[in-house]
Amino acid sequence: MLLAVSCALLAGCGVGTAALRQTQAITITAPAGTGIKELPVAVRWASTYPAGTEFVLFLDQAPIPPDQELRYVPQLLHDTSCLIQPSCPDASYLNNLNIYTTTKTSFVFSTLPISANRDPVTLHELTIVALGSDGRRIGEVSATVSFRIPTADTGL
Amino acid sequence: MDTKGQPDLMAVGYQAYGLAADGAAPASGTSPPARIAGLPSRGVLVRLVLLSVGQPVQLLGLMMMAPLISASIGVWLRYDASIFGVQLEYESVLGVVGAIATAAATVRWSQADRGRMLRWAAIVWALLMVAGSFLVTVQWLLIGLVLLGGACWGVSVTLVLSLLAESFPAELRPRAFCWFFAGQALTGGIVLLVVAYLASPTQWTWRSGLLVLGVAMLLAAVCAGRVRDPGVGAQDAQVMAAAARNETGTAPAPADAASASLWEGFRQALSVGSISACLQLFVAFGLFIAAMQLYAAYVLQYRFGFTPAGATLALAIGTLIACVALGLLGLRRPGPDRQGADLRAAGLATLVGAVAFAVGASVSSLPVAVVLLAVTWSCAYLALPGAAVPVFTAVHPQQRVRGAALLLSGVCIGVLAGGPLAQAFQARFGTTCAVIVLAVAAAGLSVASLRHHDRVEDDTKKAITVLASEAQYAADRASGATIPLLTCEHVDFSYGSLQVLFDVGIRVDDGEMVALLGTNGAGKSTLLRAISGLGYPSGGVVRYRGSDITYLAPTSRVGLGISQVPGGRAVFGPLSVVDNLRVYGYSLGRKRSVIDQKIEEVFDTFSQLQARRNQPAATLSGGEQQMLALGKAMILRPRLLLIDELSLGLAPIVTGALLQIVRKINESGTAVVLVEQSVDIALTLVHRAYFMEKGQIRFDGAAADLLARDDILRAVFFVGEGADTNGSPAGGRVVNAGPDGAESATAPHDRTEGRLS
Numbered sequence: 001m002l003l004a005v006s007c008a009l010l011a012g013c014g015v016g017t018a019a020l021r022q023t024q025a026i027t028i029t030a031p032a033g034t035g036i037k038e039l040p041v042a043v044r045w046a047s048t049y050p051a052g053t054e055f056v057l058f059l060d061q062a063p064i065p066p067d068q069e070l071r072y073v074p075q076l077l078h079d080t081s082c083l084i085q086p087s088c089p090d091a092s093y094l095n096n097l098n099i100y101t102t103t104k105t106s107f108v109f110s111t112l113p114i115s116a117n118r119d120p121v122t123l124h125e126l127t128i129v130a131l132g133s134d135g136r137r138i139g140e141v142s143a144t145v146s147f148r149i150p151t152a153d154t155g156l
Numbered sequence: 157m158d159t160k161g162q163p164d165l166m167a168v169g170y171q172a173y174g175l176a177a178d179g180a181a182p183a184s185g186t187s188p189p190a191r192i193a194g195l196p197s198r199g200v201l202v203r204l205v206l207l208s209v210g211q212p213v214q215l216l217g218l219m220m221m222a223p224l225i226s227a228s229i230g231v232w233l234r235y236d237a238s239i240f241g242v243q244l245e246y247e248s249v250l251g252v253v254g255a256i257a258t259a260a261a262t263v264r265w266s267q268a269d270r271g272r273m274l275r276w277a278a279i280v281w282a283l284l285m286v287a288g289s290f291l292v293t294v295q296w297l298l299i300g301l302v303l304l305g306g307a308c309w310g311v312s313v314t315l316v317l318s319l320l321a322e323s324f325p326a327e328l329r330p331r332a333f334c335w336f337f338a339g340q341a342l343t344g345g346i347v348l349l350v351v352a353y354l355a356s357p358t359q360w361t362w363r364s365g366l367l368v369l370g371v372a373m374l375l376a377a378v379c380a381g382r383v384r385d386p387g388v389g390a391q392d393a394q395v396m397a398a399a400a401r402n403e404t405g406t407a408p409a410p411a412d413a414a415s416a417s418l419w420e421g422f423r424q425a426l427s428v429g430s431i432s433a434c435l436q437l438f439v440a441f442g443l444f445i446a447a448m449q450l451y452a453a454y455v456l457q458y459r460f461g462f463t464p465a466g467a468t469l470a471l472a473i474g475t476l477i478a479c480v481a482l483g484l485l486g487l488r489r490p491g492p493d494r495q496g497a498d499l500r501a502a503g504l505a506t507l508v509g510a511v512a513f514a515v516g517a518s519v520s521s522l523p524v525a526v527v528l529l530a531v532t533w534s535c536a537y538l539a540l541p542g543a544a545v546p547v548f549t550a551v552h553p554q555q556r557v558r559g560a561a562l563l564l565s566g567v568c569i570g571v572l573a574g575g576p577l578a579q580a581f582q583a584r585f586g587t588t589c590a591v592i593v594l595a596v597a598a599a600g601l602s603v604a605s606l607r608h609h610d611r612v613e614d615d616t617k618k619a620i621t622v623l624a625s626e627a628q629y630a631a632d633r634a635s636g637a638t639i640p641l642l643t644c645e646h647v648d649f650s651y652g653s654l655q656v657l658f659d660v661g662i663r664v665d666d667g668e669m670v671a672l673l674g675t676n677g678a679g680k681s682t683l684l685r686a687i688s689g690l691g692y693p694s695g696g697v698v699r700y701r702g703s704d705i706t707y708l709a710p711t712s713r714v715g716l717g718i719s720q721v722p723g724g725r726a727v728f729g730p731l732s733v734v735d736n737l738r739v740y741g742y743s744l745g746r747k748r749s750v751i752d753q754k755i756e757e758v759f760d761t762f763s764q765l766q767a768r769r770n771q772p773a774a775t776l777s778g779g780e781q782q783m784l785a786l787g788k789a790m791i792l793r794p795r796l797l798l799i800d801e802l803s804l805g806l807a808p809i810v811t812g813a814l815l816q817i818v819r820k821i822n823e824s825g826t827a828v829v830l831v832e833q834s835v836d837i838a839l840t841l842v843h844r845a846y847f848m849e850k851g852q853i854r855f856d857g858a859a860a861d862l863l864a865r866d867d868i869l870r871a872v873f874f875v876g877e878g879a880d881t882n883g884s885p886a887g888g889r890v891v892n893a894g895p896d897g898a899e900s901a902t903a904p905h906d907r908t909e910g911r912l913s
Contacts (some may be wrong), residue, residue: 034461065230065294119586123458127227140228140361148458150472 009095019140025049026128030106036121036148040110043127045143050110054105054131059098060113067139073092073097111150122151165627168399169620172392173549173614174327200323201332206380207274208316210281212344213369216475217443219244220351220468224362229293231339238572244446244575247306248568252563254310255561260418262557270557271383271685278312280370281308285370289363310564317560319383321548325391329548330498333541334486341479341537348472356463386650389553401625419559420707425551427694427707430615431559432607433499435566440506440598442570444536446578447513447594454587456529460522474530478537485538487539493544496614499874500609506602507871508537517591533850543605550615552622552704573597621646622704639702641666641827642687642796647696648681649851656682656696657851664796669819669828671859674848680831681723683848684798687829688720689713694751700796717795719788723804723831726785729774733765733784734774740788751791758787759819779810786817797821800831815841831904839863 030044031037045054056070057061074082074089082088091101098113110114112124127144129137217341262268288301314335324332347369354365381473384629387394425431456462456470509532516528547559574594582590625645633639642664649657657679664670687698689710698706698718708716716733728736737758741751759766762783768776773784782802789797799818805812811834819841822828830839837846839859855862 020367021360022359022361024359034460062226063230068230101479105861119454119458121458123454127221137230142227144223144227146378146457149462 006038020029023048023139023141025138025141026055028143028145031145031147034148036150039112040108040151041079041112041147042106042108043126043145043150044106044127047105047130049130049138054101054103054135056104056129056131056137057100057102057107058127058129059100060125060129061098063127063142064137066138067136069135069137070094070099070101073099120151121148123148164403164622165396165400166620168396169392169624172326172395173267173616174325175616177622178235193492195400200383201335201339203380204274204316204320204323204336205343206376207278207383208312208336208340209343209373209376210278210285210305211309211312212340212347213282213285213373214247214309216344216471217347217351217366217369218247218302218305220348220464220471221365223355223364223464224354224365225292225298228362229295229298241285244303244571245851247309248442248571250306251310252460252565254307254312255314255564256310257307258311258314258420259421259558259561262746263418263421267574268316269385270319271385274312275377275380275382277308277311277315278380279374281305281312281371282373282377283375284308285366287368289370289371291609302778310561313559313564317544317563318546318557319385321545321556321560322386322388322390322553323383326549329545330494330541331486331488333399333545334482336483337537337540338479338486341475341482345472345476345479348475351842352465352468352472355463355468359822360669387557389623392620392624393553395626396623396627398631400627401634403631406626411729417546417709417712420709421555422562422706423692425547425555425559425562427612427692428550428615428619429694430496430499430546430550430608430611431562433503433605433611435562436548436601436605437499437502437506437539438566439562439570440601441536441540441543441863442531442572443574443594443598444509444513444566444570445567445599446571446574447598448533454582455517455525457589458587459520460525468530470526471533474533475537477530478534481538481542485541495542495549496609496612498542498547499612500542500606502539503602503605503609504538505535505542506605507599509533509539509601512601513598514592514595517588517595539602539851546612546615550612550619618646618695625697625699629699632656633702638665640664640699641668642829643697643699644683644687645699647686647693647698647699648692649679649686650694655851657693659688660848660853661852661854662846662856664827664829666795667822667825667827668844669822669830669842671842671845672829672831672848673833673835673838673845676833677846679851680848681800682851684720684800684829684831688718690720690722690800693841714792714794718798719792719794719796720798721782721785721789721800721802723800726788727773727776727781729770732770733773733776734769736784737787740791754793758790761790762787763819779806779814782806782810783817786814786821790821794826797826797828798831799828801833802830803832803834811837821885 024049026045027047028045030042038133042059045055047055058064064070070089071083073094082093094101100107102125112122123146125144127142129142132138240662259272261273283306284301284910288305289296292298292301320332320336321329325796327460350365350369354360366436390395409479456467457464463469466468500776512528512531512535516525516532519525519528547563548556565855574597577597578590578594580590580744581593589709622645640663642662644660644662647657647660648655649660660683662670662672662681662683672683686693686706689705689708689712692707697704700713700718705713705716705718731739734755737755738751741754759769764780765783768780774783777786779873784797786802789799802814802818806814815837818828818830828842830838831840839862842859844856846860847854857865
């Protein structure tokens, strides 16, 4: 009975939009392996999205929520100086926050942010999401990869 | 009080608590709990494990699933692993709230069925997880899930641990707790395996994992059925009460009227010395939980290049090894007097875990690091039964739910302190340093706990003594026997680390006037503070009409009819005389007309005050201020009046007049405990007197008899502190109102046996 009630409740709450299965729409192919990498680090991925789809790479942070535009970022930061400009956020604004956009299926990190911690090796985590033609994130699809580089090696 | 059955009651208590009989005679006509021979109630154990499946799901599952959820719905909290930390902090805060709310509910509804509460909590929790797997689409919904889940965690732990303690006799509790925690480790390992699978390249999302875990929780809750709540003290207090009733042939007595409030109960539980050691170990466990995400996320991933799935898998294996170790630990043969040793072993296990943790985070060898991770996690789990069981034997059965809430609070404190501590050190000095700091903190707690393990047995014996006394009082009450108005049993009192009362026992009957005599610093005023609630004893029990009021707030005691005239000039100086009296009247919530009438009665008695009714109290003479203090007591019309040093600094003629008033108050039916240094004054007024020296009661007897015994007076007042106990006059009586006369382990002096004749 409880299960029936739960299912009924869930059915009324838009259960259909939640994804229980991965779509494999983005699959990261590089960097592979668990060894320590060196700069530059090339990231490559395969995608089932049509060519020209814009991908957003979030380094060491969570991506924007589903169905949000990139303006979510300055909104979250309450950056009114950016929000008053129609073109904001632009690439340089995002890059300063370690967010990168590309329409290709690869991206090369020639520099990486200096790690806040004092560990000899820094663990970076990269999450890739796709934007639809309306500039909003497509569903909950994401792909994540971790890679390690020596902390001293920032490329700067 | 009829005390003839107390040795038997103590024997029953020792048997129920699985302790060596300590020379007590076997209980006649009573038997230990019938199920003590083997591990009983396996069904209960399985049910409790099934109803606790949510605990590893919430604590381990959600913690390790956080990166998946974050990448999916874009939880933008802060960079890197602070997502985990913040989540754990939310859970911990709400965990404490849930635990305290549960303890409060069981105080408010003392007859509440904990088994039913637990089952509903498990079902709600499972539905929360099932719903969360679909509905969590934005950050605040995730936070809501974490918060509500945290509250369910607090409720669940509090109820499960208290039910576990009530369902098994003391002798079998270590085994039951071992196997319960083994069950939890097993479910924790399975949960982590599910998360590890999800974190690997798979076709399933975190939502499917949460759904599976939520449905599993729901099925477990449904399959577990209802756990029967055996009732408070089913394995000990109820057994002793039944034995007392058998002795007197009476029916069960009504419940204790002056039950402690929520915070008074916490205070009572915390006053038990060995509980602090248990709490320290649970705080250390919280540190380990906080440390595990650090270990998994950083040490395994950044140092050895594990994927998140691999790190989670390593944790799962460590948890399953802990399950096996706990299962084997539970196979040990139950034995008496083992809890202190178990607590010590728990402290050592925590210490070993802390060292393994620090070394594991520093080594460069992968196999060694993984083995040490398993050792750390196993040791953390292995410490739990030994650290938990004493809480449920050394505290009064009515405080067991609060004891469980305290344990959970200990874990939460460890998590709350460990997360920010680790992050602060990680940012400044690196991950290895952060791990070592957490390990050192856990090791420090374990070392601190090792100092207290030998107190468990003493604390348990004290608990048995209290229960025996309660059982006897309940039986006497049911049989219509006279119950003393006030008893202090084995009262210890400390100011910080300085103990000033040692195993003190006094008894005051209804309408009696009793003097507490002794030199300065003997502990007389401190004993009054313990009776009035201005201070709380570190051990022992204060009973008022048979009810335990040891940790009752002073305001509640006033309501029960206990009032104190403190030493010195106990008046509100800036207030007028009449306002001083009115304040006391309002404290009982009486109507103004009634208070005015009482005030006029006071003025009739103290005509000197009548003339100064509108004068500030500070301008009164010393004698007048004492009159006013007594007048306040008359307003309250207490059943028990405690008077501290009435004659201090007053002329003899004034003192004489005041004492006549005290006599009148006593003649009107109020029992009086009079603290005096002036022996002549006191003994001409009171029925009985107690002599105190160095925080102990040396002698008691009828006032007339004591007046005739110059040798006693000389020994106490003239020889004073230099008096040799062995040289004390023969015929003094050990005064202890408790049911058994058991000696306090902390008492520094031998006591003289015999009775003043």
